[in-house]
Amino acid sequence: MTRLFVRLPLLLAGLLMFMQVQAGTPAKVREYHLHIAEQPVNITGKALPRITVNGQFPAPTLEFEEGEEAVIHVHNDLKNQDTSVHWHGLLLPGYMDGVPGFNGFPGIPPGTHFEYRFTLRQHGTYWYHAHSRSQEQDGLYGAFIVHPAGQQPVATHERSERDYVVMLSDFHDLPGEQIMKNLKKTAEYYQDQRETLADVWRQIQHDGLLSTLRERADWNQMRMLRTDLADVTGYTFLVNGQPAASPWHGEFRPGDTVRLRFINAAAMSFFDVRIPGLDMVVVSADGQPVKPVTVQEFRIGTAETYDVLIRPRNDRYALEAESIDRSGFALALLSNGKEPAAPIAEPQARPRALLTMADMGHEEHSGHDMATMNHAAHNDHHHDEHAHHRMAAKQDEHAGHHPHQGHDIPVSGWADAATPDGHKMLQYHDLQSLLPQPDQRPPARDLVINLGGSMERYIWTLNGKKFTEAEPWQLQFGERVRLTFVNNSMMAHPMHLHGMFMQLENGADAALLPNKHTIIVPPGQTVSALLTANEPGEWAIHCHLLYHMSSGMMNKVVVAQVSEENPTEHADHHHGHHQKPVTSAAPLINPSPAHGREHGNQIFHSTLADLGLYQNEHHDDSWQGEIESRIGTDENRLFIKAHGHQEAGHDANYDALLLYSRMHSEFWDIQLGIGYQERELLQQEAAIIGVHGLAPGFIETDLHLWLHPDRQAITLEAERDLLLTQRWITQPYVDAEYVLNNERDELRNGLSELRIGLETRYEISKRIRPFVDIAWTHEHEASNTKAEQQWQAGLGLTLLF
Structure with a gap:
C-alpha cells in the first residue's frame, strides 16, 4: 500500500501528459535568451576576463516544468570564438544536444545566435554548459531545473518548503586553454602534492625497508604517482559562484524540509560533501528519482547531480564540499535567518x-x-x-x-x-x-x-x-x-x-x-x-x-x-520534438577537423632554456647552457635543441640537433634527424637516430646515435627528480658521449665526455627555477688524447616558456 501511494502521483502525472499528447494539446512554451560574452570577473581579488551569460558568472539557473517546450535563444557575443551549449542529462533530439560536429550541429559562430527548441520529457536536477574549447571552465555553466508537472513532488516523501540549487565548481586564475597548454608542457606542472624523500623515510619506518622498496619499485615501473588524485591544482572552489570568503547563504525556517540540488559543475574536481551535524536524505541521482537513502556525506564526481532533503534543527550549519585531493573546500552557509551571513572558518582537511x-x-x-x-556469465539475467x-x-x-x-x-x-x-x-x-x-x-x-x-x-x-x-x-x-x-x-x-x-x-x-x-x-x-x-x-x-x-x-x-519510409516506429516517442532528419546509419567520420582540434589533435609547443656559471677546484671559470624547443601534436613533434659549454682556456663546444620525434609507445618516442657538432678539432654534420622518453624509475632519457662516415658516437642524457619539498627538488643526472669509431684518430675512440652531477633547484614557479649544481666531468683535451677530470660547482637559472 505504501508503494502505491509513493508511485500514484507520478502515474497520474504521466497519464495526464499522455492524454494531453493524444488530444493534441500544444505544450506550453517557456522561453529564455542567453547572451554569451567575455567580461571581467573577480573571484580571487583580481579582475580576470572570463565568460559570462547575461552578465552573470556562472550562468543563470533555467527553470521549467515537465511537458513544457523549452525555447532557448543562445547569442554568441564573443569576439573570436565559436560557442555551443549542451543540456547535460536531458533527453532531446540529437541536433539540439549542442555538441559541434555531432548530428550536423556546427556550433554558434561569433556574432550569431542559435535557437534550441525541445519538449521536456523528464523532471529533475540537470545543468548546461559549453561544449566548445575550455569555455565550461571559464564560466559557461549553469543549473537547469525541470520541476514535475504542476510543481508537484514525485512522491510524498519529497515534499519540501525550501528548494535550493547548490552548484559546486572550480575557478582558476588561468584561463582553461592555458591550463591545457601547461599540462602539455610537463606532466608535473600542477603536481604540488607529490611525495618527498621525507615521505619515503616515513614509509620505511612504518612498513620496513624491503616492503617499501618493493612497492616503490612497482610504482617506478609503472611511472605512476601514488598522489595523483587530481591533475590540476590551484583552484578556488565555489558554491553558486561564491568562494568561502563570501559564502553563498541559504535560509530556512524552523520545521522546514529543505531540498538541496547538488550539481558538480567543476571542470576537474571531485568533492566529498557533508553538513556536519545534519543528516541528508538522498532522493535523486543524476536527476532521476531514487529510493530515499539517509547519509552523513557523499562523494560527487564531476558532472553528477544529487538531490538531498535536510531537516535542520539548529540555527546554523556549514555546508562543506572538500576536494578529494584535500587542496581546499567549497563552503556555504545554511541558517534560520536570525543571524547575518558571516564568513565560515575553513574546516580542518x-x-x-x-x-x-x-x-x-x-x-x-x-x-x-x-x-x-x-561478468563470468554475461548472458545470465540474474x-x-x-x-x-x-x-x-x-x-x-x-x-x-x-x-x-x-x-x-x-x-x-x-x-x-x-x-x-x-x-x-x-x-x-x-x-x-x-x-x-x-x-x-x-x-x-x-x-x-x-x-x-x-x-x-x-x-x-x-x-x-x-x-x-x-x-x-x-x-x-x-x-x-x-x-x-x-x-x-x-x-x-x-x-x-x-x-x-x-x-x-x-x-x-x-x-x-x-x-x-x-x-x-x-x-x-x-x-x-x-x-x-x-x-x-x-x-x-x-x-x-x-x-x-x-x-x-x-x-x-x-x-x-x-x-x-517507416517513421512510425518512434514517432510517438518523439512527439513534439524538432529533429533534423538523418536516415543513414552509416558510420560517420570522427570528427570534423575543427572539432578534432579541440579533442586530441591540437598543436602545442614549449621551450626550456637554462644557463649555468661554474668554477672548478682551481677557480677556473666556465659556462654551460642548453635550449630545447618542441612543437607538434601528441604523435608527431619537432625537436630543436642546442647545447654549448666553454672551459677556461678553451674554445666553446656546441651541439645542435633538429629531430623529428614520433610516438612509439606510451613512454617512448623514436627520433630521426640531423645534428651538428663543433669542437676545437672537430666540426661535422651527422645523421641522428635515437629514442626519447621516460624510463622505469621516472628517468628522463635521451639516447642518440650520431652517424658520420668518419665518426660514429653515442650520446646519453639521463636525469631523475627527487623531491626534498614541493619546491626544493634535487636532480641526479648523467651526460655522456662515447665514440664508437673515429676514422681520423682511433686513439680518440671510447669515452669522450662524461658529466655526472647533482642539480638542486628551487621552483619559484614551474616557469622560473634557479638552481645550484655540483658535477664531476671527464673529457679529452682538445689537442691530445689525455683526459681531463675536474669537479665543478655553479649557479644557474632555468626558464620554461
Whole structure:
C-alpha cells in the first residue's frame, strides 16, 4: 500500500501528459535568451576576463516544468570564438544536444545566435554548459531545473518548503586553454602534492625497508604517482559562484524540509560533501528519482547531480564540499535567518588518500571499485545478485576506522574518504530506482570500453584511441547492450553519455537499477551499465574531466536512425520534438577537423632554456647552457635543441640537433634527424637516430646515435627528480658521449665526455627555477688524447616558456 501511494502521483502525472499528447494539446512554451560574452570577473581579488551569460558568472539557473517546450535563444557575443551549449542529462533530439560536429550541429559562430527548441520529457536536477574549447571552465555553466508537472513532488516523501540549487565548481586564475597548454608542457606542472624523500623515510619506518622498496619499485615501473588524485591544482572552489570568503547563504525556517540540488559543475574536481551535524536524505541521482537513502556525506564526481532533503534543527550549519585531493573546500552557509551571513572558518582537511596497487588493479579483491561486476556469465539475467559493490563494503569499513586520524597522515586507496566512525557515506550500491525500469531485458551484447591514458604525455583514450583516431560505435535503435568500463589508468573517470540514461549495474534487481548519465569509474576498476538505445542520433560519450576530454578521451555512439519510409516506429516517442532528419546509419567520420582540434589533435609547443656559471677546484671559470624547443601534436613533434659549454682556456663546444620525434609507445618516442657538432678539432654534420622518453624509475632519457662516415658516437642524457619539498627538488643526472669509431684518430675512440652531477633547484614557479649544481666531468683535451677530470660547482637559472 505504501508503494502505491509513493508511485500514484507520478502515474497520474504521466497519464495526464499522455492524454494531453493524444488530444493534441500544444505544450506550453517557456522561453529564455542567453547572451554569451567575455567580461571581467573577480573571484580571487583580481579582475580576470572570463565568460559570462547575461552578465552573470556562472550562468543563470533555467527553470521549467515537465511537458513544457523549452525555447532557448543562445547569442554568441564573443569576439573570436565559436560557442555551443549542451543540456547535460536531458533527453532531446540529437541536433539540439549542442555538441559541434555531432548530428550536423556546427556550433554558434561569433556574432550569431542559435535557437534550441525541445519538449521536456523528464523532471529533475540537470545543468548546461559549453561544449566548445575550455569555455565550461571559464564560466559557461549553469543549473537547469525541470520541476514535475504542476510543481508537484514525485512522491510524498519529497515534499519540501525550501528548494535550493547548490552548484559546486572550480575557478582558476588561468584561463582553461592555458591550463591545457601547461599540462602539455610537463606532466608535473600542477603536481604540488607529490611525495618527498621525507615521505619515503616515513614509509620505511612504518612498513620496513624491503616492503617499501618493493612497492616503490612497482610504482617506478609503472611511472605512476601514488598522489595523483587530481591533475590540476590551484583552484578556488565555489558554491553558486561564491568562494568561502563570501559564502553563498541559504535560509530556512524552523520545521522546514529543505531540498538541496547538488550539481558538480567543476571542470576537474571531485568533492566529498557533508553538513556536519545534519543528516541528508538522498532522493535523486543524476536527476532521476531514487529510493530515499539517509547519509552523513557523499562523494560527487564531476558532472553528477544529487538531490538531498535536510531537516535542520539548529540555527546554523556549514555546508562543506572538500576536494578529494584535500587542496581546499567549497563552503556555504545554511541558517534560520536570525543571524547575518558571516564568513565560515575553513574546516580542518581530512587525510588525503594515496593510491594503492589495488587501485591499479594489481591485487584481487581490492575492494575499491564503485560498482565492480562479476561478468563470468554475461548472458545470465540474474548475474547482478553477485555484483556487489566491493568498494562500498571496503569504504564502510574505513568509515569506522578514522575517529582520531590526523589530517596530515595519508589514508590508503582512492575510495577512502576518511569518513568518521559511525557516519554513513553514500555508495553506488545504495542507489535504487524509485520506479521499476521499463526495460528489464538482458543485454544482447557487450561493448567494452577501456579507459587509458598517460600523465607523462597527458593523453587520454578510449580503447587505446583518441577521439581523432576512433571509429564511432554503432548501435541499432532499440538494442539492449551492456557498457563495460574498464579503467586501466590511475585516475578516476566520470564517464558521461549524452542523450540517454544508463542503468548502473550495482547489485540491485534489474527492475531497480538506478538511471545514471554519468558514472564514476575508479582507478584500476571495472564498472558496467545497461543501455537501451532508444534515442536515435549521434551521441557523445566521454570522460567529463574537461582536460581528459580535450586530450582525446571521447567517442561517438551512433544509434541507427529509422528511415523516413517507416517513421512510425518512434514517432510517438518523439512527439513534439524538432529533429533534423538523418536516415543513414552509416558510420560517420570522427570528427570534423575543427572539432578534432579541440579533442586530441591540437598543436602545442614549449621551450626550456637554462644557463649555468661554474668554477672548478682551481677557480677556473666556465659556462654551460642548453635550449630545447618542441612543437607538434601528441604523435608527431619537432625537436630543436642546442647545447654549448666553454672551459677556461678553451674554445666553446656546441651541439645542435633538429629531430623529428614520433610516438612509439606510451613512454617512448623514436627520433630521426640531423645534428651538428663543433669542437676545437672537430666540426661535422651527422645523421641522428635515437629514442626519447621516460624510463622505469621516472628517468628522463635521451639516447642518440650520431652517424658520420668518419665518426660514429653515442650520446646519453639521463636525469631523475627527487623531491626534498614541493619546491626544493634535487636532480641526479648523467651526460655522456662515447665514440664508437673515429676514422681520423682511433686513439680518440671510447669515452669522450662524461658529466655526472647533482642539480638542486628551487621552483619559484614551474616557469622560473634557479638552481645550484655540483658535477664531476671527464673529457679529452682538445689537442691530445689525455683526459681531463675536474669537479665543478655553479649557479644557474632555468626558464620554461
